[in-house]
Amino acid sequence: MQSYESLPDNKGHFEEFGGKFVPETLMAALEELEQAYKQSKGDKSFKEELDYLLADFAGRPTPLYFAKRLSDKYGAKIYLKREDLVHTGAHKLNNCLGQALLAKKMKKKRIIAETGAGQHGVATATVAALFGMQCQIYMGEEDIARQQPNVERMKLLGAKVIAVTSGSKTLKDAMNEAIRDWVTNVTTTHYLIGSVAGPHPYPMMVRDFQVVIGLETKQQIVEKENKMPTHIIACVGGGSNAIGIFYPFLNSSTGTARRARTKLFGIEAAGLGLDSGKHGAPLARGNKGILHGSLSYVIEDDFGQITEAHSISAGLDYPGVGPEHSYFKEKGLVTYDSVTDAEALNGFETLSKTEGIIPALESSHAVAYLEKLKMAKDDLVIVNLSGRGDKDLDIVKKAGLK
Amino acid sequence: MSRIEAAFTKANQENRACIIIYYPVGYPDYENSVVALKAIAKVADIVEVGIPFSDPLADGPTIQQASQQALSLGINTQKALEAVKEIRDECKTPLVAMTYYNLFYRYGLEKFVSDANKAGLDGVIIPDLPPEEADSWLNIAKNKLETVFLAAPTSVDNRLKQICRISQGFIYAVSVTGVTGERTNLPANLADFIKKIKSITDKKVAVGFGISTPDQVSELANISHGIIIGSAIIKQMKNAVSFDEGLNNLIKLILRFKKKGSHS
Numbered sequence A: 001m002q003s004y005e006s007l008p009d010n011k012g013h014f015e016e017f018g019g020k021f022v023p024e025t026l027m028a029a030l031e032e033l034e035q036a037y038k039q040s041k042g043d044k045s046f047k048e049e050l051d052y053l054l055a056d057f058a059g060r061p062t063p064l065y066f067a068k069r070l071s072d073k074y075g076a077k078i079y080l081k082r083e084d085l086v087h088t089g090a091h092k093l094n095n096c097l098g099q100a101l102l103a104k105k106m107k108k109k110r111i112i113a114e115t116g117a118g119q120h121g122v123a124t125a126t127v128a129a130l131f132g133m134q135c136q137i138y139m140g141e142e143d144i145a146r147q148q149p150n151v152e153r154m155k156l157l158g159a160k161v162i163a164v165t166s167g168s169k170t171l172k173d174a175m176n177e178a179i180r181d182w183v184t185n186v187t188t189t190h191y192l193i194g195s196v197a198g199p200h201p202y203p204m205m206v207r208d209f210q211v212v213i214g215l216e217t218k219q220q221i222v223e224k225e226n227k228m229p230t231h232i233i234a235c236v237g238g239g240s241n242a243i244g245i246f247y248p249f250l251n252s253s254t255g256t257a258r259r260a261r262t263k264l265f266g267i268e269a270a271g272l273g274l275d276s277g278k279h280g281a282p283l284a285r286g287n288k289g290i291l292h293g294s295l296s297y298v299i300e301d302d303f304g305q306i307t308e309a310h311s312i313s314a315g316l317d318y319p320g321v322g323p324e325h326s327y328f329k330e331k332g333l334v335t336y337d338s339v340t341d342a343e344a345l346n347g348f349e350t351l352s353k354t355e356g357i358i359p360a361l362e363s364s365h366a367v368a369y370l371e372k373l374k375m376a377k378d379d380l381v382i383v384n385l386s387g388r389g390d391k392d393l394d395i396v397k398k399a400g401l402k
Numbered sequence B: 001m002s003r004i005e006a007a008f009t010k011a012n013q014e015n016r017a018c019i020i021i022y023y024p025v026g027y028p029d030y031e032n033s034v035v036a037l038k039a040i041a042k043v044a045d046i047v048e049v050g051i052p053f054s055d056p057l058a059d060g061p062t063i064q065q066a067s068q069q070a071l072s073l074g075i076n077t078q079k080a081l082e083a084v085k086e087i088r089d090e091c092k093t094p095l096v097a098m099t100y101y102n103l104f105y106r107y108g109l110e111k112f113v114s115d116a117n118k119a120g121l122d123g124v125i126i127p128d129l130p131p132e133e134a135d136s137w138l139n140i141a142k143n144k145l146e147t148v149f150l151a152a153p154t155s156v157d158n159r160l161k162q163i164c165r166i167s168q169g170f171i172y173a174v175s176v177t178g179v180t181g182e183r184t185n186l187p188a189n190l191a192d193f194i195k196k197i198k199s200i201t202d203k204k205v206a207v208g209f210g211i212s213t214p215d216q217v218s219e220l221a222n223i224s225h226g227i228i229i230g231s232a233i234i235k236q237m238k239n240a241v242s243f244d245e246g247l248n249n250l251i252k253l254i255l256r257f258k259k260k261g262s263h264s
């Protein structure tokens, strides 16, 4: 067996997962992107420019915050990795800055992206403004309605927001339309995918741009506690914030019994319940299949037609998941579990009222998992707080929280 | 000689381009689609049987909408193969399925190849299966179904060579950098692109994506061995007030394509 560290292989596979299942028209662009990315990876000036932007524009490093009242409530030591404090309000900007620099390098003047919650759309519109690039964001009609504040922000930042009316009118369909735009405008346009999904090299590249979360966390927890965490929890939509924080801890998660082991928990959206058929949990209830350019777990019917996902959180309302997560699941490197809409709302309220931090509904899934996790007094738990919840106030009010 | 190659040879003997027509199973509904496909198979040289998929990345609005309608009425891969068998029982026209890889993957590659073979399918076109990912499929489909690969205007030379080497039946030359759907103008450098493919391979080349008018067909007939038309055909059905009128109009259009497809 290959080590996870050597993956993906040179064709973009995480064993059977991943790959490049896209129309021939895009193959040259994926190759160009991979080459540009590989060159940049070893390029000192690229790294310096990215580090500078991550620090002075995005506000990194983000704090690792000891949540005292939350710790008291659950009876273990709990820290929050504060990605909600990244400029624009979520971890999405980490990846957008990296890809925008690549787009500049490839001399692409136009950027397109899909967005669900609108956080990735806002982050993309932000980097487009920063670099003076044209920007078009695809967003499902249903998500436009439920994430209005982010739509307004994208427009203020100079992006054009296109309402997608096909299919389920959510993230999956926004991604279809973005890919169709890319197929049409591939020579002038960079497609800035917002998660570790899509064809190779995206899952690898987006992971690498998000790993900064985990690297900072590792250094910070050692400084503060002088030991490794026992548990890390993150929500999984496409899986970028989760893989970003997990990746540097995978070593210790596979360590022998004598070494400190960090258990990693990826939390999918159980929506109205896994048995209701209305959820966003392909790792829990999906099959292996091909969606949006890669082989991974997907939610589909008996004949391979992709079915609609459901989650109260637009960012987790997606029937697919990044291929590397499918690989981690298969190898048992990460534990995947899920949290319902109702439980996530509880998490939202709990964090708001015990710590004075309003989390995104996506991140609330990770927070809510504290209710389910069996913890001991000596445990050291880190929750990745992937984003802030201002965008979700309408949804939460409608759901009955006061 | 395979049935697909024979169709190109026959069209060439009749001094015209091979006319390949795409039509999706299940549109406007299953029964009528079988009637339409049978009628199309009687006039077209090759029929591309579209199997609707929920997320057709390479397709424009016309095929997307037809697919969604067919899916909402319950079309699936198994029914699509039943349709193939019904058409095959009535004619010898080559039948090539066009759909996305997930449908084959879910059905089971071996089971699909075996069932499709029994139903009388000749080949497949899978727009989201580039050569890099095609090994498992090709190993199983070998000698049972021909696999047509697509070449795009953005394909670099070594990719074009690989595509020409492994494509079976013909090479599908994608005319535009874009998705399927009617275009008023075809790219200026299309002739060069087709010539380039012909300089690499002796296999037949058929051009598709965006072709919608008899004039375009007439222009391409001297450049390309085959011409593929889809969205413009579906439009005839969509715009008609009844199924009979739609079928009548689309068959008339195919006959005009055949006529305009004469070599000059």
Ligand SMILES: Cc1ncc(COP(=O)(O)O)c(C=O)c1O
Pocket (backbone or CB within 6 Å): A090, A091, A116, A117, A118, A119, A120, A194, A195, A196, A235, A236, A237, A238, A239, A240, A241, A242, A314, A315, A316, A360, A362, A363, A386, A387, A388
């Ligand atoms: C705050 C926040 N967290 C998480 C996600 C889910 O994405 P991923 O799983 O790639 O981190 C989103 C997506 O919109 C988001 O906005």
